[in-house]
Amino acid sequence: MDEHGPVATDHAVRDRELFDRIAAKYYRKDLAPAARLARKHRLFQTLQAALASSDATVLEVGCGAGFAAKYLKGRFGSFCGVDYSENLIHYARVHNSGPQVEFVAANIKDFQPQRSFDVIFAIGLLHHLDDLDSMLENVVHLLKPGGWFVANEPHPGNPLISVARRIRKKIDTQYSAEQKELTATSLRSACERVGLQSVQIVPQGLFSTPFAEVPLKPQWLFVPFSTLACLTDKMMERLPATVLQKLTWNLIVAGQRKEGEG
Structure with a gap:
């Protein structure tokens, strides 16, 4: 056992x-100004409904280098970030720690803290997992009754996403080739199988997502374009899901643990 x-x-x-x-290449995305703007936009759009209280206890699964704790400063009571990459957790502890913030190197399927959480979220994690149900079962166990689980995932319903991921698997040695494509239907079904209620699927990210994933150079040149993309997305993401469902790069899935469960 380790x-x-x-x-x-x-x-x-x-x-x-x-x-x-x-790890070093991964955390540099959040150090690039244009990419950071888009990554913060994605985070805020993902959590806008679930993170309603500034004293909420928050768990991020697959926290990477821990930048979400910095971006969400002042919006939570306590923050715990979990990732099974020790190198990323080391960076998070050194650079992104703060009051009521902790980072843990662990696999979420085996993570058993002595407390529960109001909000648990994951950005771009679920499609990396080989046993999604086990992970979600532990998420439900870690949620307080009435608490929310929220995830942001690549949207295979967008043909550009599907093609881009297939190409990248073949040519990028730093890209995991073992990823799954999770449709809106499969995400909803997975959440409902573990007992999450009021499951919602919301399309997200039309123009800002490429800036979040690919830090283009020179960054100073792309900051205004990233800013405009985020502002445009914020307005367009108010459109009905039926309008956006084939256009966005990402899907947000959210589900609530039943009130009164203990």
């Missing part, structure tokens, strides 16, 4: 080793 849990699948081991290896 700190990542009693059993780590080959898939999980390979994924952890990949993110340990690319």
Whole structure:
């Protein structure tokens, strides 16, 4: 047994080793001004409904280098970030810690803290998992009754996303080839299987997402374009989901633990 849990699948081991290896390149996305704007926009849009209280206890699953804790400063009571990449957690502890903020190197399927959370969220994590149900079962266990789980995932219903991911798997050695495509239907079904209620699927990200994922150079040149993309997305994401569902790069899925469960 190690700190990542009693059993780590080959898939999980390979994924952890990949993110340990690319940690430095990964956290540089949030250090690039144009990319940072788009990544903050995605985070705020994902959590806008769930994070309604400034004293909420928050858990981020797959927290990476921990920048969400910095972006959400003042919007939570306490923040815990969990990731199974020790290199990313080390960076998070050194650069993004603060009052009521902690980072833990662990596999979420085996993470058993001595408290529960009002909000649990994950950005771009679920499609990396080989056992989504086990992860979500533990998420429900860690949620307070009435608490919310929220995730932001790539949207395979957008043909550009599907093609881009297939190409990147073939040509980018730093891109995990073991990712799954999670449709709106599969995300809803997964949440409902573990007992989450009031499950909602919301399209997100039309123009800002490419800026979030690819730090273009020179960054100073792309900051105004990223800013405009975020502002445009914020307005357009108010349109009905039926209008956006084939256009966006991402999907937000949200589900609530039943009130009164203990």
